[in-house]
Amino acid sequence: MLSMAWKIRRGVETVMALFLLAMVALTFADVIGRRIVGKPIYGANDxxxxxMALVVFAGLPLVTAAGAHLTIDLLDKLVNKPWMAWWRVLISVMVTTVLALVAWLFIKHGLNASRISEVSQALRVPRGPLYFYMAASCALSALAALAIAFTGPMVDPEDTHEEEAL
Incomplete structure (x- = not known):
């Protein structure tokens, strides 16, 4: 089961890298077209x-499952004590609640966007499916936050092998 989770993670990371590559190539071509030829790529901003939304929200569950969100380590010595486990669980439950709330808001916004046929400016791409994608990402992240509240963050097996070699 864990092996399958890592394969899915690697697949998502690969797709994210391809999306980033596409963004870089599109931006490069758009700038060259705008500056040299005088014709930008129509709809490049859309x-x-x-x-960008696909990349960010594909990465959100991965970052959450790895416990890799930005944190302030000012009180780590205190919070990492065994008797403070309740605090770490409470924070994880709060993060779960916030992510679930954001997912619910994206669902509401997606339903509204579908109802009014909201589209992007230049290419007229429907926005509803994108909002539902964002909602699904936040919901998965909420589940991941809840899971790490009780099991701890997912650690990459490849990373542990490298640390053992050092």
Whole structure:
């Protein structure tokens, strides 16, 4: 089961890298077209905007499952004591609640966008599916936050092998 989770993670990371590569190539071509030829790529901003959302929200569950969100380590010596486990669980439950709330808000926004047929400016790409994708990502992240509250963050087996070699 864990092996399958890592394969899915690697697949998502690969797709994210391809989206980033596409954004870089599109931006490069758009700048060259704008500066040298005098003709920018029509809809490049729309495509970049959608690709950025896909990358960010594909990465959100991965970052959450790894416990890799930005944190302030000012009180780590105190919070990492065994008797403070309740605090770490409480924080994880709060993070789960916030992510679930954000997912619910994206669902509401996606339903509204579908109802009014909201589209992007230049290419007229429907926004509803993108909002539902964001909602699904936040919901998965909420589940991941809840899981790490009780099991701890997912550690990459390849990373542990490298640390053992050192």
């Amino acid at each position: 495509i970049t905007e959608h690709l």
